[in-house]
Amino acid sequence: MPQPSENEFFQPAKASLEPSEQLKASKDSVRFRPAKVIMALPAYNEQESLPELLERIGEAFADSNLPYEVVIVDDGSSDDTAKIASQMSFQMPIHLLQHEQNAGLGVTIRDGLREAVDRAGERDIIVTMDADNTHPPGLINRMVQMIHEGCDVVIASRFESGGCAVGVPFERVLLSLGARALFTVMFPTRGVRDYTSGYRAYRASVIRQGFADHGDDLVGEKGFSCMADILLKLRKQGVLFGEAPLRLRYDRKGGESKMQVFKTIWLTLKLLARNRFGIKK
Template sequence: MSSTQFLEDSNNVFVILPCYNEEESLERLLARFKRLCKISNRSFYFVVVNDGSTDHTLYVAQTFKKEMPIHIINFENNQGVATTFNTGFAYVIEKASDDDIIITIDSDNTMSPYVIIDILEEMKKSDVVIASRFIKGGRMVGAGYRAILSYVASWLMRWRVGIPNVTDYSIFYRGYRAKTIRTVFNCYNGKLVDGKGFAGMANLLIRINRANQNLFFSEVPLVLRYDLKEGGSSIKILQTIWGYLKMSFTFSNTNDT
């Protein structure tokens, strides 16, 4: 476990929200976050990364910015998962102190923001906390074929990589200490998330683990409500499958390099 074992309630919480054509979902999600801020004793700061949306996502973020502490990063053209997260992380680590908390969550309103309460509690004894669909109390609702893809990816990564206490490698919903992200960000010259598609989120966990194997990972249960998602999915199936296969053999736990 890291030397910082106890997280004070005074630590700031930075929430990174990657967005691509999420106007309806983002509006509902930010409204839920607004309610969370009112009942929490934490100081929340939100970073909306608009990844070239062609709908009114940017307008929704600008509207809520009048009521909440939101910083908007706007890309005119779609950059993809890696650039979106790397840019969000780069902004936050310039603002955050080492023991502040960074939360990442999808903006499609399929994940309850109130799980952050559980994540922050777990952060008192952890360096990275993952909201997992695959531990007791976690599950997926209305995921269809995506559930099969997620289960296969989870099994493959646990078999080939095997980070202790980690079952869910692909979910966006996580909590990190700012110090952890800053260290790995600098190790990889700003390319903290690498690769195309959603497999980049698994790559991020691997890089964090390899940068400091003394870090402690843990999970809290997540009910993923895919039935609440507005619009279609942006996931590219073949690209995602190939990404996980390539990564699982490149970063196998039998590979010492």
Template sequence: MADPPPSVACVVPARNEAASLVELHRRFGAALDERGWSWQLIIVDDGSTDDTWEIVSQLAGDDDRVAGIRLQRPSGMLEALAVGFRAADADVIAVMDGDLEARPEDLPAIVSLVLGGVELASAARLHHQRPAQRRIASATLRVVMACTPHRPADFGAGLKAFHPDLARRVLDDPAAGTGLAFGFSLYRSAQSYAEHVITWDHQGQPTHFPPRQLASNLAAFSSMALPGPIRAARRAALAVTGATAVAAAARRDPRLAAQAGLWGALTLALRRWEQHGVRPGRPGSTAVTIERAGFLAR
């Protein structure tokens, strides 16, 4: 008897992505059907204010391989992913951004790396054009990711694949952290890693860093235990991120400029962190699910 085809569960975090989800579903399904793989598409609506949930519900009603999870409020991309990972059941768990900046047609090559024995695989973007804010954030993350054994070239790439054992290890670790710390924990825990180079172009959508998400990420990252040489990199990363946040806050309210300084934004972020009760902890613990669609609702 022939072995069953590999199965792939792809988790898509989506906030206000109503315009792209129908095409994403079509292109993703075609790419995996071409390989003969069975698949699930799990779309996590991260507190959208447009018609994202209505589109997800429609897709789930038309295709029994599609499911949706609706979160009560925006919790951040990595928290949305953690919620989706807990619902995924397949030989490989994949991640794809909901805005189609990364091509669904590139995902099978990354999934194939995991099917070949790699525990974590990621796209690495080549010749991509991005606004300055994203370039600064990426440069900061590259410094920070020196604390992982694999040192990925492109931590923020929107196409990744994992062995489910890796996802389970990190999801079940109460010290893994939420938000950005969860992403670091995946890379630190992976026993093997590979990258697949893709081309990618920024589509012009604005880049947003919600204060609550920024506060959670900074607080979780600042609490991580890191090797001695990496602590200086962490201080530099927090300083750059803090300075960026101070500039943004000062534009909204000039009175905040008086608090500016290299560590001003970190202070503001940690203050918000205290206000919202966000704490490092088990991945996905800050996200509240209010509705499910498709096979997850049955």
């Protein structure tokens, strides 16, 4: 089956409404249009991927006419990740945070979300995305449109119709499928198929409330299981989830993967046990 090109994701969702309903939806879209989109990018040794990714992000927002900012959290990189981010800040609105030492993905996501919330107004949208150039920035406009239409959180999903994964190592495919099966059985969540995707759009108000409810424990996991951790906590807030089809392009990735697959499996199982059976850390 042919897959949609990245440029097709720039097209707004087609309405199947009566004329009066279309007018109301149009007015609602204007009313809830965000003042800006704030990107939060966790980065660790991404000097090979970051320049092209930032260029693609700039092109995506130029095509969509959405105002935006980019928060890059450098997690103690030993390469030129921070230098590249600083240089690119003269060309686009980038805010760089740096960890002196590598703290892990969870802490990096938490700090990025904290900074994004501090910069966000109530109508703004926060987008998290991997910094390794595997996520297509062209999908942002579609995700924002879905939030305009009522979603609180939109997940870029490999399992949504039209989504796929290209060039992903076999063990990571098994991890994703296994995690999906376990979360679907133990924590079925309407509108969610991909529980571990790091590419998401959130209403800023949802993340702000999440921090108000949980503090730093909103992102309590340090490793790659942190994205599922966030989802389970937001699930308790009663937020409305939606998914947009993600074409994960692992073949675009520069540098080596930072994921330790077996460690991630163990941490994910522990996360499931804690949330399902009340087992403490």
